[in-house]
Amino acid sequence: MDIKVAYLGPTEKTYTGQITKSIFPDAERTPIQPIRNIMMQTDALKFDLGVIPLENIYNGHVNETLDSLLDMQSVRIVREVSMKIAHCLGALPNHAQIYKIMSKDQGLEQCSRYLCKQYPNANLIAVSSTDEAVRRIKEERLLNTAAIASEESLDKLEILAREDKLCPNNRTRFIVLGREETQATGDDKTFLAIHPPIDKPGILVDISKPFSRYKINLEYIQSRPDAKKGYTFYIELDGHQLDKKVIKAMNKVKDNLDPKHKHQDTIKILGSYANSHWKDEN
């Protein structure tokens, strides 16, 4: 029987849809929104796997992904996979002076350094998708408007700037969600959510020292306020959750934050997965 995979929609044309098709060509694939829904339905066994974005080089981490993962029972990260996002800027071949630039919000943000330099007076218009931007320029014959989209989507438009100038080395990292624990490959990463039961100065030392002592490299850290005036620290580290030194370091963090072991949920493991070294792929 085919595996059932949910991915972030609304359609298979989204970047998440494209990467899901490329890694699960034979699966039964269903577009779902929003991110939290994909997790909830995978948690509730309606799907075997889910595919959602975790991070973009320019936009940073998707907090909805991190915060939703925290609420799940059995769903965890089982794989990471990344995709180059090659934006171009295009306008009608007979375009006038450009004073409007249209794209999806994230696309405009990813290209903001270039746009501020080359089009400092342009009006930036966020629309629902990069395709929508192209469609409107063509249908409404917008001669003073350019769109940010893939070169393929900009078909029949004149390319004003390519990826290398507009938004170099742009990449999005996606995660595959599943319910089963992965095996260690020898080159893995682990995502943790650490919730100190008490807030006090020095928490970051309590958290970081054990990882330093066991020479575990931390790839990412972010603190997020929770609803109860406390904080959750999201950490991505080099190593698998079954590696002895990772276990030792996590136990020491728990000891530091909760010496009397009164709390159950000080550390939640959001997943261990093979390291794709995605930032080196550009």
Add this chain to the structure above:
Amino acid sequence: MDIKVAYLGPTEKTYTGQITKSIFPDAERTPIQPIRNIMMQTDALKFDLGVIPLENIYNGHVNETLDSLLDMQSVRIVREVSMKIAHCLGALPNHAQIYKIMSKDQGLEQCSRYLCKQYPNANLIAVSSTDEAVRRIKEERLLNTAAIASEESLDKLEILAREDKLCPNNRTRFIVLGREETQATGDDKTFLAIHPPIDKPGILVDISKPFSRYKINLEYIQSRPDAKKGYTFYIELDGHQLDKKVIKAMNKVKDNLDPKHKHQDTIKILGSYANSHWKDEN
């Protein structure tokens, strides 16, 4: 002469436009896009002050704000101010079963927990603004579509859910940018960008230990990859940059990360400003 204030547009109806009007009612106010452009033009003396969003309780920090601040010469954060964002869900009074929900991307994300529970099969449609969502429902008589917007914008629509259920305690923090250093008030915060010249395990201990030693509370930390395979740590701490213990802690961090003092830009101060205790305002 009136002071000139730039704020994130496109119009004065944006949340940034509203807060700018309320704190600078007599200023000459100009909507500018994107965030980086407001900073660049304030840095270039075209405006006296700039107002931009820094953080939303649900969406987290605006990385474009953090990353752009890093590139400025003289512009820094001089004040923080926050605003309650009270979303409601509304539809036409004679609406049918709702299977589409329209709003700005961030609005959909802020309400995702409620939407997944109450409308698990709805199609979420991101449009350019919350007003655009309301306009389309009214003009196109969309009977199966609801919009997320302020109660005021949802005028003449039926309210299906209010802020307390849809998206409780939602707040956005804005920063005022200026070029002059602030005076300490006795209850301040400071935003830092720390760029370790060498990447190695244990960096986080080198950074966090001095703050712990001087009992300086860290309100926020995030690591962001930079273009050269290094990292920048963004930190917000309790205290003013002119406080003796903050100076001592920063010097110790510099010593730890760059013992021979070979680098100039290990710590960049992004600003010190009075603590508004914005999270307690709900």
